[in-house]
Amino acid sequence: MSTVAQSLPLRETPKVPGLPLLGSLFGMAKDPAGFFLHCYRTYGPVCRLSILGQKYVLISGVEAANFMGTREGKECLRSKEFWQGLAKEYGANRMLTGEDGEAHKQLRDVMRNGYSKESIKGRYNELISITDGALKRDWPIGKEVPVVEAMQYLVVDQLGTILTGAAPLEYVKDIRTMILYILNVLVTRQRPKILLQRPQYKKAKAKVYELGAKMVVDAKARYGKIKPEDRNLIDDIFAAHMETPEIMPQGDLLVALTGPYVAGLDTVANTTSAILYTVLKYPEVKARVLAEVDALFDAGEVDEDGLMKKLPSLQGAIMETMRLYPIAVAQMRTANKDFVFDGHQIKEGEMIYIGTSVTHFMDEFYPDAKKFDIDRYAKPRAEHLKPGAYSPYGRGPHTCLGKSLAEVQIALSMARLFYKLDMELETPNYELKTKTAPTPGPAMDFKVRIKGVRH
Numbered sequence: 001m002s003t004v005a006q007s008l009p010l011r012e013t014p015k016v017p018g019l020p021l022l023g024s025l026f027g028m029a030k031d032p033a034g035f036f037l038h039c040y041r042t043y044g045p046v047c048r049l050s051i052l053g054q055k056y057v058l059i060s061g062v063e064a065a066n067f068m069g070t071r072e073g074k075e076c077l078r079s080k081e082f083w084q085g086l087a088k089e090y091g092a093n094r095m096l097t098g099e100d101g102e103a104h105k106q107l108r109d110v111m112r113n114g115y116s117k118e119s120i121k122g123r124y125n126e127l128i129s130i131t132d133g134a135l136k137r138d139w140p141i142g143k144e145v146p147v148v149e150a151m152q153y154l155v156v157d158q159l160g161t162i163l164t165g166a167a168p169l170e171y172v173k174d175i176r177t178m179i180l181y182i183l184n185v186l187v188t189r190q191r192p193k194i195l196l197q198r199p200q201y202k203k204a205k206a207k208v209y210e211l212g213a214k215m216v217v218d219a220k221a222r223y224g225k226i227k228p229e230d231r232n233l234i235d236d237i238f239a240a241h242m243e244t245p246e247i248m249p250q251g252d253l254l255v256a257l258t259g260p261y262v263a264g265l266d267t268v269a270n271t272t273s274a275i276l277y278t279v280l281k282y283p284e285v286k287a288r289v290l291a292e293v294d295a296l297f298d299a300g301e302v303d304e305d306g307l308m309k310k311l312p313s314l315q316g317a318i319m320e321t322m323r324l325y326p327i328a329v330a331q332m333r334t335a336n337k338d339f340v341f342d343g344h345q346i347k348e349g350e351m352i353y354i355g356t357s358v359t360h361f362m363d364e365f366y367p368d369a370k371k372f373d374i375d376r377y378a379k380p381r382a383e384h385l386k387p388g389a390y391s392p393y394g395r396g397p398h399t400c401l402g403k404s405l406a407e408v409q410i411a412l413s414m415a416r417l418f419y420k421l422d423m424e425l426e427t428p429n430y431e432l433k434t435k436t437a438p439t440p441g442p443a444m445d446f447k448v449r450i451k452g453v454r455h
Helices: 025-030 032-043 061-068 071-076 080-089 101-111 124-138 147-164 169-187 193-197 199-222 233-243 250-257 259-281 283-298 312-324 403-420
Strands: 046-051 054-060 144-146 331-335 339-341 344-346 351-355 421-425 447-453
Touching: 025 032, 032 046, 032 054, 032 351, 054 061, 061 071, 061 351, 071 339, 080 169, 080 331, 101 233, 124 147, 124 403, 144 147, 147 169, 147 233, 147 259, 147 403, 169 193, 169 199, 169 259, 193 199, 199 233, 199 250, 233 250, 250 259, 259 283, 259 312, 259 403, 259 421, 283 312, 283 403, 312 403, 403 421
Parallel strands: 054 351
Antiparallel strands: 046 054, 144 447, 331 351, 339 344, 421 447
8 A cells, every 4th residue: 555665566657637837726726625536536546736836746545544644654754844934934943733753742742731632621611601702702693793703713712711821812813814824825835925025914923923922921921830730731832942942942932832823723713614504504413413502501510521422413513524624635745755655656855745535525435425414423333433534633643733622622612602592504505615725614704693592
């Protein structure tokens, strides 16, 4: 499947036809998940393509998903090139997503506890209270609410309070603007660098720098006064800076401290927005979810033990939404050395798209894959447990560090949202409009109507 003996004959790698200069830009821009699936069905697990003159290797499907977790995958792939532009823009030398091997492990160890679900142990009801406040503020009764924007404010409110001790809502628009430009221009490279000269980007960047500087001051004031077991993510990062500056130097503090917002605002907001759509879209799913959340919250304060088991329908809806509307459509890497994958030669330095979400849309793994079916994940079906079948949080050593925290955050947020508010789509036959840049998700003009208060 992956690296094989060099003595075996190599296969000629097929090339995806494209337009002059543009290459496969339109296919990628319109529907990257669909484009990768088409390439896999047409050309197999390995092919070559170009986008705006830049050449890429695409490896995809179950073969690629499983390869990511192997020792060979770890040795053959590196992340630095795709993230160094972002790190440089922050004035940093290293950042979590752009490091591999021992350096990556060191940074994950620093941030592991802060990004884990243990970081909110004993604080589920606080998270619920934050959510309630956001619903009162941003989800007015009788109005149509722009969902993605409202979710972004909710995410910053939650992550700020839980992970950093403060909710900088006044910076949401600036964070959103900076993320949009950096990911489009420097990471996914779907837009030209000249866009970074726009005044609106420079203004947003200055504001995010201002936020980072405040976070440094606050973290410095807390350092030495907080017990290790009571530290939040920001405390852990600053403690690493003070005690192991070789791992967390001064120049890397800004990108590390503002990282929760950069990592969570776009991804969690897109995911929760899509979940709201899918549950409202299917009345039978909505009925099951409402029954579960009513039983959960009518019983009083939420018991953290076994929370997910009390919400099987909601959990199924979340997982099915993340299958059909994945944020991590593909992962981007560079070949760390020459290697052979599925009989195809890949050379050191070549840039690679790894289409780990291709299996999400294949009937071989998910019968009638286009159907929204929240019961796929319960036993005995458990379709997602087939090796390489389900990759909503990425694959390999760079699998989302905040996965366990995000699972709780998303489940509690959506449960509370459905418990508190009576909502409906703009029209019963509404079909979700999506965007692809910088990351896939519902379009910014997706709205729901708040009919009233349920509880």
